Amino acid sequence: MSKLKSLTKKQLFLPIFSMILVMLINVIYDMACGNAPLSFFQIGIKNGFLYGRLIDVLNRGSEVAILAIGMTLVVSSSAGTDISVGSVMSLSGGFCCMLLAGYGVARANSYALPLWVGLLGGILIACVCGLFNGFLVAYLNIQPMVATLILWSAGRAIGLLLCNSQIVYVRVPSFQILGAYVGFLPTPILIAAFCIVIAALILRFTALGTFIQSVGINKKAARISGFNSARIILITYMICGLCAGIAGLTATSRIYSADTNNIGLNMELDAILSVALGGNSLGGGKFNLSGSIIGAYTIQAITTTMYALGISSAQAPVFKAMVVILIVVLQAEPVKDYFRKMTAKKAAKEAKAA
Amino acid sequence: MLRKKLSVLLAAAMVAAAVVGCGGADQTAAPADNAAPAEEAAPAEDAAPAEDAAAEGGEEAAPAASGDVITVGYAQVGHESDWRTANTQNYQDVFSEANGYELSLIDCDNDNAAQLEAVRNFITQQLDYIIIAPIETAGWDTVLQEAQDAGIPVIIADREIAADASLYDAWVGTNTKNEGITAGNWLAEYLDGKEANILVIEGSVGASATLGRSEGFKEVADQHSEWKILDSQSGDFTQDGGQEVMESFIKSYEGQFNVVVCHNDNEAYGAMDAMNAAGITYGVDGDVILISFDATHDGLQYTLDGKINCNVECNPIQAATVAEVIQKMHNGESFEATTLVNDEAFVAPGIESQYATTMTEDVLAGRAY
Incomplete structure (x- = not known):
């Protein structure tokens, strides 16, 4: 009992609990339909590839998980959100495909430039976008949402311009590697895992995490204690841009084309939501990266669940909203306080009875 | 002082953003071959007063005023897909000068307000016929009434419209x-x-x-x-x-x-x-x-x-069907109110x-x- 109590007090308890709750919906549905109750969790190998709903969640959730890393840092350092990440994804994918196919070419069956040039180009342009956002926020003190609004609208437009307003297809098998499979594993899962591990290592073994949090808690105080607050904010926005670039290239490689109109569409909202679902305050300061990552996969779990349940696409947003409301309410401070009070009362009663 | 500096910088950033925005819009349109007709629209505007003068002098119907050339305005949706680009190209090919038309094609970039503006421009220019590929189904009553008052026939192309059928003259599209x-x-x-x-x-x-x-x-x-x-x-x-x-x-x-x-x-x-x-x-x-x-x-x-x-x-190849309807209108023959393009x-x-x-x-x- 005491073990369970200490478990519920852990910061990650609620995000994980919400994710399990979402997946439980599937178990209930499968039982009601007479399917194997745990079919959602079944993982197997089919046609030489990993196969299963859980794999779908991990695979399809990769982009948002990668974005969530950058978004968490940005939220922590600047108490604001970077709403340009979806557009930057599209821009980086568009630029990469333009380099690989050549300007104005809609279908390419061979590379115009080596693959690494395209990928590097995509990553670099995303980093430049991050730098631009960071400069506006850190050095010009523009509200993060306003500053990133510029690239939110312009990023996708520039991508369209680079792609000559067409969907640019790069039909070379090696280009699909980022979005397809390595051996039996879907590559996006590996990319996301790689990004998460790198981020975790940096935060653990350098003081960057502490710097970011102190800047987020009190920018002035951090500056007086000797941190270069502006530079730290700039760095977080650059990391966010880098993450958007990686996510953009993954999404582009999945469909081996730069569909600049649709890549990363509304994904900034998913990224922000995953930070919130992870139990992080959007007011900046202390952050918990694992929470955001779990939040990202929770969002994908909701989407996958909706497909599994066969909820019609017109009703799906309502269902999604209901689940999100439930999770957010569970994590709201007043609700937490209420439960805390209830347990305290109970304990007091028990003590009295004893 | 700092605040002043900041505001100057902010203003500069806004101007820069606006320039980037405008540049983007212009150039995205250019490769889709839509810029050319849009530019052609400008001289047509200049020519309008001259035509007006001619019309005043002769009190003749608009088509006759501009000689044998039929002026047509097409308010296109945008250039969001290969399909749309093909559709635009098709209109440019069919309504060519060689075929006796002068086409003002406006690419409305999926902006409903821009499309209404484009149609109003066509009315001011007193073009002979107006073709609209409506971005949104609703909200067309006022501008269609304006066209009717100006005596310009309107043809709705490609998509459906939620307006009274008496407000426009013909519909051509796919089902x-x-x-x-x-x-x-x-x-x-x-x-x-x-x-x-x-x-x-x-x-x-x-x-x-x-x-x-x-x-x-x-x-x-x-x-x-x-x-x-x-x-x-x-x-x-x-x-x-x-x-x-x-x-x-x-x-x-x-x-x-x-x-x-x-x-x-x-x-x-x-x-x-x-x-x-x-x-x-x-x-x-x-x-x-x-x-x-x-x-x-x-x-x-x-x-x-x-x-x-x-x-x-x-089928995006719809211009020939529209041209047929316009020819019939022009010659005063009877025409179908709705024409389906064959898919x-x-x-x-x-x-x-x-x-x-x-x-x-x-x-x-x-x-x-």
Whole structure:
């Protein structure tokens, strides 16, 4: 009992609990339909590839998980959100495909430039976008949402311009590697895992995490204690841009084309939501990266669940909203306080009875 | 002081952003060949007063005032897809100076307000005919009334409009419901009474193409008791969406389905990738019959390769039909209030059908979009 109590007090308890709750919906549905109750969790190998709903969640959730890393840092350092990440994804994918196919070419069956040039180009342009956002926020003190609004609208437009307003297809098998499979594993899962591990290592073994949090808690105080607050904010926005670039290239490689109109569409909202679902305050300061990552996969779990349940696409947003409301309410401070009070009362009663 | 500096910088950033924005818009339009006609519209504006003077002098009808040249304004939706680009190109080819027309084509970039503005401009310029491919169905009453008051005939092209039929003169376009019916009829012919377990990957929720294609296909499906639509989900007309929905379908209905209907070609590409990964065969030699819509160049390539069994087109080549209506109006002959542009369907080599053309290299070569 005491073990369970200490478990519920852990910061990650609620995000994980919400994710399990979402997946439980599937178990209930499968039982009601007479399917194997745990079919959602079944993982197997089919046609030489990993196969299963859980794999779908991990695979399809990769982009948002990668974005969530950058978004968490940005939220922590600047108490604001970077709403340009979806557009930057599209821009980086568009630029990469333009380099690989050549300007104005809609279908390419061979590379115009080596693959690494395209990928590097995509990553670099995303980093430049991050730098631009960071400069506006850190050095010009523009509200993060306003500053990133510029690239939110312009990023996708520039991508369209680079792609000559067409969907640019790069039909070379090696280009699909980022979005397809390595051996039996879907590559996006590996990319996301790689990004998460790198981020975790940096935060653990350098003081960057502490710097970011102190800047987020009190920018002035951090500056007086000797941190270069502006530079730290700039760095977080650059990391966010880098993450958007990686996510953009993954999404582009999945469909081996730069569909600049649709890549990363509304994904900034998913990224922000995953930070919130992870139990992080959007007011900046202390952050918990694992929470955001779990939040990202929770969002994908909701989407996958909706497909599994066969909820019609017109009703799906309502269902999604209901689940999100439930999770957010569970994590709201007043609700937490209420439960805390209830347990305290109970304990007091028990003590009295004893 | 600091605040002043900041405000100056902010202003500079805003100007820079505006320049970037404008530059983007201009240049995105340019490659789609839409900039040229837009520029041509400018001299037409200049010429308008001169024409007015001529009209005042002679009190003649507008067409006569501008000689034999018929001036036509086309408020195009935008350039969001290959289909739209082909549609624009088609109008430029048909309404050419060589054919006796002067076309003012405005690319409205999917902006409803810009389109209303474009039509008002056409009215001020006193063009002979106005063609509108409406971005939104509603909200047209006022501007159509203005056109009617100015005595300019209006033709609605391509999409439906929610206005009283008395406010415009003719409608020319495709019927997405018919496309769905064609797909259904072809499937019935192909299956010849065999069972069908169907999965549908729909387009964007609420889009007219989605509604029409679903409705038409369902109408045929309802007549066949041996058909069952197992599930229907939206793939948002994108390749990624099609792939994700198909991945889920495969898990939910493993080994239970033999027909997949995708509402556009991009979704079909995604569905094919998902089936490839799961080792499911499709197309002419496969276990699953794949039906797609749009029939773009790439889609038809897959049809020719036998990967897509049947691809139903949504024909962007509509200008000739519109020109026919305009000629009839111009000569004072009677014309049809609504004209349907013929949509074709294409089937993979090895399939013969009364509803569709069998794909060959030649058909593909003639496909520009």
